[in-house]
Every structure is written in structure tokens, then in C-alpha cells.
Amino acid sequence: xxxxxxxxxxxxxxVGALIGVPVSVTDDxxxxxDEAGLRVGLGWYAxxxxxxxxxVALALLQLWESVRGERVTPERARxxxxxxxxxxxxxPLVAAVVRLQAAAELLTALPGMRxxxxxxxxRSLPEGLGEQARHLQWVALLLAAGFGAPAPxxxxxxxxxxxxxxxxxxxxxxxxxxxxxxxDPGRGALDRFERALALLLPPYERLLARDARDRGWxxxxxxxxxxxxEGGGASDDFGAAGAGGDAAQQAPDEGGQDGEAxxxxxxxxxxxGEGRQTAEGADLFAAEQAGFxxxxxxxxxxxxxxxxxxxxxxxxxxxxxxxDDPREAGGGAAAAxxxxxxxxxxxxxxxxxxxxxxxxxxxxxxxxxxVAQVRGIGRRPVPEGEMLSPEALARAVAxxxxxxxxPAAFLRRExxxxxxxxxxxxxxxxxxxxxASMQGRIADAAADAALIMMEALAGVERDVAxxxxxxxxxxxxxxRTALVLFDAEPLVVxxxxxGLDDEARRRMDSGxxxxxxxxxxxxxxxxxxxxxxxxxxxxxxxxxxxADGVERRRLVLLVSDGGSNDPVAAARELRRxxxxxxxxxxxxxxxxxxxxxxxxxxxxVDDPSGIAEAILDLVESELP
Numbered sequence: 277x278x279x280x281x282x283x284x285x286x287x288x289x290x291v292g293a294l295i296g297v298p299v300s301v302t303d304d305x306x307x308x309x310d311e312a313g314l315r316v317g318l319g320w321y322a323x324x325x326x327x328x329x330x331x332v333a334l335a336l337l338q339l340w341e342s343v344r345g346e347r348v349t350p351e352r353a354r355x356x357x358x359x360x361x362x363x364x365x366x367x368p369l370v371a372a373v374v375r376l377q378a379a380a381e382l383l384t385a386l387p388g389m390r391x392x393x394x395x396x397x398x399r400s401l402p403e404g405l406g407e408q409a410r411h412l413q414w415v416a417l418l419l420a421a422g423f424g425a426p427a428p429x430x431x432x433x434x435x436x437x438x439x440x441x442x443x444x445x446x447x448x449x450x451x452x453x454x455x456x457x458x459x460d461p462g463r464g465a466l467d468r469f470e471r472a473l474a475l476l477l478p479p480y481e482r483l484l485a486r487d488a489r490d491r492g493w494x495x496x497x498x499x500x501x502x503x504x505x506e507g508g509g510a511s512d513d514f515g516a517a518g519a520g521g522d523a524a525q526q527a528p529d530e531g532g533q534d535g536e537a538x539x540x541x542x543x544x545x546x547x548x549g550e551g552r553q554t555a556e557g558a559d560l561f562a563a564e565q566a567g568f569x570x571x572x573x574x575x576x577x578x579x580x581x582x583x584x585x586x587x588x589x590x591x592x593x594x595x596x597x598x599x600d601d602p603r604e605a606g607g608g609a610a611a612a613x614x615x616x617x618x619x620x621x622x623x624x625x626x627x628x629x630x631x632x633x634x635x636x637x638x639x640x641x642x643x644x645x646x647v648a649q650v651r652g653i654g655r656r657p658v659p660e661g662e663m664l665s666p667e668a669l670a671r672a673v674a675x676x677x678x679x680x681x682x683p684a685a686f687l688r689r690e691x692x693x694x695x696x697x698x699x700x701x702x703x704x705x706x707x708x709x710x711x712a713s714m715q716g717r718i719a720d721a722a723a724d725a726a727l728i729m730m731e732a733l734a735g736v737e738r739d740v741a742x743x744x745x746x747x748x749x750x751x752x753x754x755x756r757t758a759l760v761l762f763d764a765e766p767l768v769v770x771x772x773x774x775g776l777d778d779e780a781r782r783r784m785d786s787g788x789x790x791x792x793x794x795x796x797x798x799x800x801x802x803x804x805x806x807x808x809x810x811x812x813x814x815x816x817x818x819x820x821x822x823a824d825g826v827e828r829r830r831l832v833l834l835v836s837d838g839g840s841n842d843p844v845a846a847a848r849e850l851r852r853x854x855x856x857x858x859x860x861x862x863x864x865x866x867x868x869x870x871x872x873x874x875x876x877x878x879x880x881v882d883d884p885s886g887i888a889e890a891i892l893d894l895v896e897s898e899l900p
Contacts, residue, residue, distance in 0.1 A: 287386075288316060288335055299339070307576040314343075320576045326396055333392035341378035342577050349465035351775060352377075356469070358778040368415045368565055369480045371573045373457075373472045376422035377465070380457045390424060397423035400572050405431035411484035412568045414439060418476065419572060422457055435486060439479040462745070621727075621781055628728055631888055635732035636739070638896040639755075642700065643743050646751045653687050661686030700900040701754035702829045703772060704733060705804040706891075709836035710788055711763045711795040718865055721884035722835055723788040726759060728888045729833075729895070730784065733757050734776040753900075754826055758807045759784055762800035763793030764841065772807045797836060798845030801853060801860075804832045810856045811849075830858040831898055834874065835887060838867030846873065859898060863890050 289299050298313025305319040316339075321331035345353055356374050360367045383390050401420055405413050413436045419425075432440065443452060456472040463471075625632070654661075657668035659682035665672075672685030706729060708722050733755055740753045758772040759780065769787055770780040805811030808830050832853060840846050850873075853860050862874025863881055871878045881890050 288332065288339070301335075314339075317576070321396075324574075325399055329392050330396040330399070333389045334396050336386065336389060337375070337379055337382055337393065338575060338577060340382040341375055342575065345374070345378055351464070351466040352469045354777045355466055359473070361779060365484060365565075366477065366480070368412060368569055368573070369418075369477060370473070371569065372415045372419055372422075373469065373476065375573060376418065376457050377468060377472065379423060381459050384459050394424040398425035401425070402571065406433060408568065409484075409487045409564060410436050411480050411487055412565070414480050414483050415568070416572065418453070421453055436483060439483065443475070443479070464741070621785055624724070624785075625727060625731060628724060628731075631728045631892075632732045632735065635728060635892050635895060636735045638892070638899065639736040639739065639753075642899055643739055643751065643753065646700065646753065647743050647747045647749075653689055655687070657684040658686055658688050659684055661688035663687050700752050700829075701826050702831065702898075702900065703756045703758070703808060704729070704895075705758045705760065705772065705807055705830075705832045706730075707760050707762060707766075707797070707800045707804060707832065707834040707836075708788055709763075709795055709797070709800075709834075710761045710791050711793055711836075711839070712791055713795075713837050713839065714788075714791040718837060718884045719789050719791050721887050722865075723785050725835065725888040725891055726784055726788060727781075729891050730757060730759060730770070730776050730780075734774075737774050752826075754828070758804070760800055760803050760807070761787045762796055762803075763791070764796050765793075766796070766800045766803040768803060768807070794841050795836065795839045796841040797834065798840065798842050798849050800834065801832070801846060801849035805849065805853055805856075805858075808832075808853075808856075808858060810858070811852065829898070829900060830856075831894075832858055832860045833863065833891060833894060834860070834870075835863045835865070835891075836867070836870055837865040838869040840869075840873075843873065850874070861894050863887060863894075 288301050299316055300313065301316050301318065303319050304317045305323060306315070306317045307320060308315045308317075316335050318328065318331040318335060321334050322328075326334060352374065356370045360370050379393060383393070397419055401416055402408060405416060408416065410433050413432050417432065417436070417440055452475060456468060456475050460468060653663065657665045657672070664685060665687045668685050672683035675683035706726060708726055710719070710722075714722060734757070737755045740751055740755065744751050754774070756772050756774050757770065757776070758768070759770040761767045761769055761784075767787065769783045770776070802811055850860055860874065860877065862870045862878035864870025864874075864878065865884055865887065866880070866882050868880060871880050879890055881887055
């Protein structure tokens, strides 16, 4: 008879092998990472009152949610981090949705874990739900229902219960929650995540706003506003992290009443009824949420960066990265120089929607050509068809003499995808000069052009995925983009990856609109080569992105108003890129120097508003 403990340990090891991480299992309390892999300590769960069966189920869920989630569904992980970055108050709900969807995916693969996970969640829920803030009661109800545990609505606040009843009535069958949590072969992980937030975030924020008012916080901390919008903020391309990020953060009043001097900042405290968010209110809010998360959504694993680094896993493709440049830390310099607040980015993108759609549309005919089917004579002989196959005739005669009633001797007309002669998958690297000379209209036009290109090509990626799903074929049209800003040094705003996340949007716009320093286009070209994996220093994410086995066309577009710190180095890097088969195009803003140095694939734009049009022309001229 197989020992139950050994069987469960082997299951954990098997899941580790499935997600590409060596796993060893112990009974102590620690989860540790080293070069050998991940050591799972089941005692971590025993300390929290879970038996061995529940501990194993929860450990499986942790592996599925964290390690597998970062590697298999990185776009969902990136989106969650982006939303929490803009609205920290949403962190409990975002973490709960990620865990619930991971649990649903795990139970699809291992349905025998269902009862154990439901039992573990029921044990974790607070006994007195009414002691929690309303918005945290909402998350607790979602966790209970999502894991199949009894939802403790009896102790819930009346407003929470009303929101819960409205959720149950959201669909005729009363299963709205399960529909956004359950795996759906027709929808990707990111789509399901955003649908879940579109359903669950508005009531969460209404309850959070009520908690903030009742507890004297004023507005809900850090942009967690109650929004009365249709469909929820997560239902569009910008999602819940769009407008309302830091704008809802209100500073304390600078002066007291009747002209009295304000109290020193260190002595500032919130008092009930003040109606403003001050130090004590924010601290209490953070402590309450942290206590809830540690009780219901705790994880024994280290932070994301340490996890990936210790396991020697490839970094997340396209994940937001903290800048090494302190000038980008908070976007304050950008705001001072006229940069858009992130909450305004969506509005600016709306104003440029026509230009975005024009660039997106140039790829539409490529997609249409690859989806289109052609009629022709097949190559495989069959018993019945439109014409006799000369190559199959001898074999058919032999089969007939051997007694085969219907030898395969004919060719049949069939429909098949159009033959592709050029690689369609394309990598774009956009290099934008942000040196001191790129001021005013030039900086604004360059920022708009980058926005148009990045948003349009992210849209093309979605168009390709939709066409592949409808046609049921692979189109070999994998679109990736990278964005590098450069002055005296290059700054990678968006590493080479698919799609576009909110953090890259913010850094792209604020960075371009903050000109400074000199022009080191040689370093920018070297960085482009590293992103494409064809230069020294192309390690980690760059090497992994470049060496994915897909045949790709590679384009580099450089936008500058001329000048160079080191034209010799720039010429060397330009030769390196072109020798590797990369098409490099220069766009000179009122500059013949760029036209000369990047000839023959270069052009001059005298009016900065023509930058976007020049990029559109280049994208169209380089279609596969």
C-alpha cells in the first residue's frame, strides 16, 4: 500500500516538474529558494491550523498561482501589478481574483483537490465577518464562494449583503461569479481577469468609499474611488488602472482655520469627522488591509523578483521594471515639464484614436491575406477525385491487382491557407531622442508618435489573436515591440515583448516629455541590438526574447533632431545592426544630419507633427 504522505509529496514534485521548477518537500515551516530549486515547507500551513491534506492542496495552489502564473500567464500577472501600482487600495481584490482564477485552473487539472481547498478556505475565513471593513467583507465573500465554501452572509453588513445579492442576480442562472472565474478555452487569461474585475471592482470601490467616509479617511486612499461607470474600468484596453490613479490622493490642508499656522507634518494626525486623509487614517487603512491579506491571502513565497531570480527563470517578458534612472522614479520631473498625468493618458489616446487605427489598419490586409483560403489540387492521392495522379498510378495498379477495391489514384480539389513567402512575425524597436534640444512641440509630437505606434501595434497583436481563433490556423504573425528613450544614456522603457502595459504607458509619455542631456544615439543603437539579442550584453530577458525559435523580421526606428555624442560609435553600431539583417530607419526632425548618417533608409521631417505619419509610412513600407 502506498503511503499517503509519499503520494502527496510526489504530487507536489510532479506539479513542480510541470511548471519547470524542481520541488522538494519538508515538514518544517520554511519555503526556501536556492540553485537546486524550491523547498516547500508544509509546516507553514500547519501553523495556521491546516491539516496535511489541506496543506498539500494549498501548496499546490501556491505553486500554480505564483510560479506557473508568472511563466504561463505573465500578461495577467503584469496587469494585476499595474492596477495595484495605480490603485494600492485595490490590492486585496486583485490578489483575490488572481488566486480564485488560479484555483479554478488548478481544479481543472486536479479536480480531486476541490474539497480540500474549500475546507482550507472555510477554515481561513474570519469568524466575525462584521468586524471587517465593508470592502474586505466583500473580498471574503468572493473567496468563500469561489472556493466552494459556504458564504457567511449572515454576519455581513447590510450594504455588503445588498451588493452580494446584486451579484447573484447579475445573470439569469445566478452564476456570474463562476463564469468570470472558470477557465474558458475561448478567452485568454488576461481577458478573463479583466472581465472579473469589470464585474467585481465597482462594488468593491463603492464599499471602500463608504468605509473611507465612515472612518474619517475622507476619500478612499490612493485612488480607490467609487466609480459609477458602465461595465467597470477593467473592461477596456486600459482597465481598472486608468483614470483615477494618484489623482484621488488628497494632500492635507496647508493652513489652519482663521489664519493659524498648520501643525508640523510629523505631528499631523487624522481625527474622526475631519473628512480628509491624513497620516493616521492612511496608516490605519494600510494596517487593516495588511492584516486581512496576511490572514486570507498570505503566501510563503518570496517577492516576485526574488522568486524569479533565485530560480534562474527568465524574467517576465514585457513586465514593468524599476528604472535605474532616479529621474524616472515618480514622474515628478515629467509633470513639471508639461508631461501628462497617467490619468490623462487615456484621454490623449482617445484624441489620437484615428491615427492609431490607421496604423493598425495597415496590418489588416496582411492578416486578411493569411486568413484567406485558396482552392487548388491536393497532393495526397485519394480513392475519388477530380484528376488522376500520375505519381500514384503505379501504386494504384498494384493495389488493384492485389484486390484493393478502391485504390488511391486521384487528386482532389481542396481549400488550404495561402502560401507564405516572407516571415510575418516582426520585432519593432523604437528609439526616441529626449535630449535637451527635444523641447516643446518636438517633445509633444514625439510622445504622440510613440503612443500611436505602441498602441497600434498592441492592437495588431489582438487582431492577430482574434483572426487565428476564428480561422483555427496559425498565421505566423507574432508582433513584439520595444521602446528606448535616450539622452546621454539609453533608458529601456519597454523591453522587447508583446502587448503594452500601463506602467510602460506612463513611463513612455512622461519620459519623452522630460528632455535633458546630450544625444548618445550610439548607445541607443547598442541597446536596440541587445534587445534583439545580437550584441554583447544581450542576456536574460533580451536573449530569451530574441532566441525563441521564431523566424522574425527586425526593424529599428530612430527619431532624433540630429547631433551625436559619438558619431563614430553610432556608425559602428549601425553597421552591426544592418550586418545582422536588421532594417534601421532614421527620422530626422529638421535635420539633414540624420538623413545623411542613416542613409539610404532615412527621411527628414520639418514639421514635428509629421513624425507619426513618417512612422506610419515606414511601418507600411516594411510589411511582410
